[in-house]
Amino acid sequence: MTRDLYARHRAVLPDWLALYYEDPLEITHGEGRHVWDAAGNKYLDFFGGILTTMTAHALPEVTKAVAEQAGRIVHSSTLYLNRPMVELAERVAHLSGIPDARVFFTTSGTEANDTALLLATAHRRSNAILAMRNSYHGRSFSAVGITGNRGWSPTSLSPLQTLYVHGGVRTRGPYADLDDRDFIDACVADLLDLLGHTRAPAALIAEPVQGVGGFTSPPDGLYAAFREVLRERGILWISDEVQTGWGRTGEHFWGWQAHGRNGPPDIVTFAKGIGNGMSIGGVIARAEIMNCLDANSISTFGGTQVTMAAGLANLNHLLEHDLQGNARRVGGLLIERLRAVAAQVPHVREVRGRGLMIGVELTRPGTDEAAPEAASTVLEEARAGGLLVGKGGGHSTSVLRVAPPMSLTVAEAEEGAAILERALRSI
Structure with missing residues (x-):
């Protein structure tokens, strides 16, 4: 089903319309901080449709x-x-x-x-x-x-x-x-x-x-x-x-x-x-x-x-619901957790950010040279572990972008950080 949709996508949409993942993902529905794909797989969403799902998927009030x-x-x-x-x-x-x-x-x-x-x-x-x-x-x-x-x-x-x-x-x-x-x-x-x-x-x-x-x-x-x-x-x-x-x-x-x-x-x-x-x-x-x-x-x-x-x-x-305060509290915990992980992964040059807007920059170990292939590897491994993150960066797409819905819980932050840690260690 997804491969057929990918073929149809390529037949009628521009080549420059970027898709994540070697095997592109079709998201069919979401709830809270989670989404599901066409095969029924569940993911913790740490990108929110490029920072657009700000509060939660399927928020009842909205x-x-x-x-x-x-x-x-x-x-x-x-x-x-x-x-x-x-x-x-x-x-x-x-x-x-x-x-x-x-x-x-x-x-x-x-x-x-x-x-x-x-x-x-x-x-x-x-x-x-x-x-x-x-x-x-x-x-x-x-x-x-x-x-x-x-x-x-x-x-x-x-x-x-x-x-x-x-x-x-x-x-x-x-x-x-x-x-x-x-x-x-x-x-x-x-x-x-x-x-x-x-x-x-x-x-x-x-x-x-x-x-x-x-x-x-x-x-x-x-x-x-x-x-x-x-x-x-x-x-x-x-x-x-x-x-x-x-x-x-x-x-x-x-x-x-x-x-x-x-x-x-x-x-x-x-x-x-x-x-x-x-x-x-x-x-x-x-x-x-x-x-x-x-x-x-x-x-x-x-x-x-x-x-x-x-x-x-x-x-x-x-x-x-003071989601700004939640972004400050949970985001602060998440960034410190990721910095602790980064200290043990040679490819990570820097973990930076504010609130629930966090970047993990990857370079070739011991240099400032961007490592886009490492970022792609982590993106794929995170997906395999049940986590969606984004990519970005000025010198190349070698920065992982972490920006979950602002209602993220502490437990979900810990779960996402653990998945991302395993993905980073896989480089």
């Missing part, structure tokens, strides 16, 4: 909200008043920390970042964008044009002039050996030097924790230091919270808050987890920025009633 809304009306477009969209926008605007915030809903993180770039370039009358090396911001033509991760940017053609800044990766590059304070100072000096050689950019776009790049992050305060430089020049700060938002990092509700001494960003983008599997993305910005467009615009599918109902139910569950 499935009920979707069913009830679908029984009334599924869709009407933004040309009509939409109560669920207004209600979710009110909640998101309040939680954003941005004064006089406006919210525009999209169907994906790619579309959210695309919209943020449109707003920033229109508001600033500049098509120059500052982005971070090793970054990833989506699949659209403009988003790949500002993506600093070569493996996910298939063309150098772009409507934007992109200038890449140091700082997104703490333990690699020319500043890796510096302490945190000197690292920040060096990155700020690099930014100042770059700005001295270009016309005023529209914005800096940055992921507080780089997702596809392998869950790397700078020292706390880097983007606050950048903000001082940007604000003096009127350059906007866009925080890409597609993967870091909604409390996943445990310590903060938004990733930017680790760098927030100079106030919130001008623009925040979000997606993935808020819909718990439903297609929701969005942009939050100050009214003067959001309202700067001087042409008509609508969204056919952004903010559609059924997805907004899911988002409201999911957000309520997240807040009422």
Whole structure:
């Protein structure tokens, strides 16, 4: 059955549409932190559909909200008043920390970042964008044009002039050996030097924790230091919270808050987890920025009633059950458990992360040379043991990405760590 489906997949879908595993997996259903495949095998899910199943598979509150809304009306477009969209926008605007915030809903993180770039370039009358090396911001033509991760940017053609800044990766590059304070100072000096050689950019776009790049992050305060430089020049700060938002990092509700001494960003983008599997993305910005467009615009599918109902139910569950606190507590236990394992596995260069957003970087023992084949081996062995994890990384796909639903229990964290330990020792 699965092999037949794989053959049909290859016959009608693009070659560049990546699939995990030598024998691709068809997931048929899920519950809580577990999923099942077409053969009836059960897996502990430590990737959540790329950080999208944020709370739990088949969360009753969300499935009920979707069913009830679908029984009334599924869709009407933004040309009509939409109560669920207004209600979710009110909640998101309040939680954003941005004064006089406006919210525009999209169907994906790619579309959210695309919209943020449109707003920033229109508001600033500049098509120059500052982005971070090793970054990833989506699949659209403009988003790949500002993506600093070569493996996910298939063309150098772009409507934007992109200038890449140091700082997104703490333990690699020319500043890796510096302490945190000197690292920040060096990155700020690099930014100042770059700005001295270009016309005023529209914005800096940055992921507080780089997702596809392998869950790397700078020292706390880097983007606050950048903000001082940007604000003096009127350059906007866009925080890409597609993967870091909604409390996943445990310590903060938004990733930017680790760098927030100079106030919130001008623009925040979000997606993935808020819909718990439903297609929701969005942009939050100050009214003067959001309202700067001087042409008509609508969204056919952004903010559609059924997805907004899911988002409201999911957000309520997240807040009422303090899943941010759970991510901090259980994630802290999981990362320490994995670090203890890593100390005994020569291929593991680093275990890093925040909350339930953990990266395990693999290299050839005794070197900093990436080991993508080792990551593939671990991915396969973890699956054989009943655990699903992801891959990423800037130099190659040699980082295991661990990001379970935020309702993960201590027992499930221990079970997953034990499976991953066996998989790592199999390299």
